[in-house]
Amino acid sequence: MMNPPKIKPVDKLTITFLVDNTIEWMTKLPPGFIHEVPQHLSQPDVPKDDRTGVPFVDLENYCCGAHGFSALIETQAEGSEPQLTLFDTGPDSRSIIRNVEALKIPIERIERIILSHWHSDHSGGMLSFLKHRKVNSPPGNACVVDLHPNRPIARGIAPVSAGGRVVGRLPEDPKFEQIEALGGVVEKHAEGHAVSGDTVWVSGEIPRVTHFEGGLPSGVRWVEQEGGDDGEWLKEEDIMDERYAAIDVVGKGLVIFSACSHAGIVNVVKDGVEKFSRPIYMVIGGLHLAGTELADRIPPTVEYLSNQLRPAPVYVLPMHCSGFAAKVALEDAFGEGCVPAGVGHKVVVEGNPETERMMHAPTEK
Template sequence: MSFPKFKSVDKLTITFLVDNSIEWMTKLPPNFFHEVPQHLSRPDVPRDDRTGVPFVDLENYCCGAHGFSALITQVEGEEPHLTLFDTGPDSRSIIRNVEALQVPIERVERIILSHWHCDHSGGMLAFLKHRKVNCPPDTAPCVADLHPDRPLARGIAPVSAGGKVIGRLLDDPKFEQIEALGGVVEKHAEGHAVAGGAVWVSGEIPRVTHFEGGLPSGVRWVEQDGGENGEWVKEEDIMDERYAAIDVVGKGLVIFSACSHAGIVNVVKDAVKTFSRPIYMIIGGLHLAGTELTERIPPTVDYLSNQLRPAPVYILPMHCSGFAAKIALEEAFGEGCVPAGVGHKVIVDGNPETERMMHAPAEK
């Protein structure tokens, strides 16, 4: 069986720019770093003249928001690549947090949008504008890696409300708006490698499980008669959703699944089938929050902890994962379930010595 061309990386650094949660005090595993120590260790941190102690400058620390964004910095050989996976829900949180964490925005080569929902796309135009205004004119343009099927509108029609559409999401960025701010639009429906060939962006995620049924409240506006008429249609399967994966030498795959509308088990199954590599870390929204999705938690946790072999070393349930899912994952994985949040930094160092000892995962 042939696998897509996909380079392994020697080192991976992940910085969470947007997430629902701010977590400063929980014990973290080795190579996971809280936000506050990162600020206090900087040479330019403001200090109190009287005591000589650095200020905990909360005015300029990260804020939480209902959405997700991760800065991926991977090193393959000597050349680092910076990729932004999603941009959060709004124009304010992404810019505040980029500035708080001193992100070198001129080096961000690409924005990967996981799917067309505004809690993931809402900060894209603000980021591109911030980059355009604050970078030298000769800065290389930033690519916006997008699924071509951009919806006219998406809404929320909860089962608990009898399927009534109770609200619509704000517009996702338009292709022409992205280009007007200097972004280079790339439309991809198929899987492809970016960032020097070391970040894999999936194509359509196959739906193969029996218990992961998409987004029960999802609806989409569809126009008819040349736009003169339209209607809301049910859209449980968010088929434009994509995940990203990086293979770290001697560790395995690090998977970014921003919302897991396809189901995180479907995501993991596709990654294992595509690359025949073990899963080292799962990051992002698992979409198990809320009463409509509670029944999916036990089979999801059972698959990840008991059926997938080897099991992931770390799971970082973020954004839309929900409290009940986090508790269940902690019971199954212990300290391998990490309470990550905005401002955290994670470093994954490759290990060439263990690479030759690794075996592809197999399911029971």
């Protein structure tokens, strides 16, 4: 194996989910996981009822759910200032702005946006976020936008159940020039690289090594001939521009962010283990196991994560496009280690130097 990529282990990782399909206020969460409502009620400026003196549960201004994903990642390595990185931006111009304002996110401190892949449920809030950040930041406070260079003209949905007929196209992804017009500094990366003070690894192309993870069956892409006079929809099951992010927490291991897992979450985890030879502490994001077309992938996925990979992840957070059936199966396998995370939740992962000295590389059965 080649020398592993270099990233700095972090002593503290804080994650805030800014966009997700699910709002979950009441389920018991593990230590370090914080529901949205207590975050609001603990604010010093929380609005209070004049009559009773009790804080309002201000439903008008709390987070909203949306079909997409966005996570704010705050990393802090020893001797360094905290780094704020935004992983994806949700599907639309409204949800991310509402939720950023609801959670009082210091957007001027977010120095980089990582786009996991060119699908609008992950890129749709980018331009509105950049505009909001520009208005609420001092002049010259640039934000890097980390993108795969292979931006599609259009992507669509052609379900197997519809005989492969293209039933709809996704909204257009942001153009490079639109990003730059709003103060974004475009960085195009097809290869893996470390960012945010070398505390966050952004993968390159994810190797497809499993036999059961076959990409996105309904995926199609609009391709035009040179000159753009004619074009057609072509099947595109492998979304090869997809990238994951990884953070190494001292004494815990890798925290993996996989926004949609078109490559397959097992392929994602295998690549992380192969590259870093570190245990997987937490798997976060869309696992793309929803719907009848992907149901047969659930058993081998759960079997790998819970039984074949040793040590198994401590926590799995199936979000966005994971689907109800996959969540049930993961809860059956992991118990409270399968966390019903959703928009507005905060997760604090503290490093443990003493545990670090006893850790070993992961293995597979």
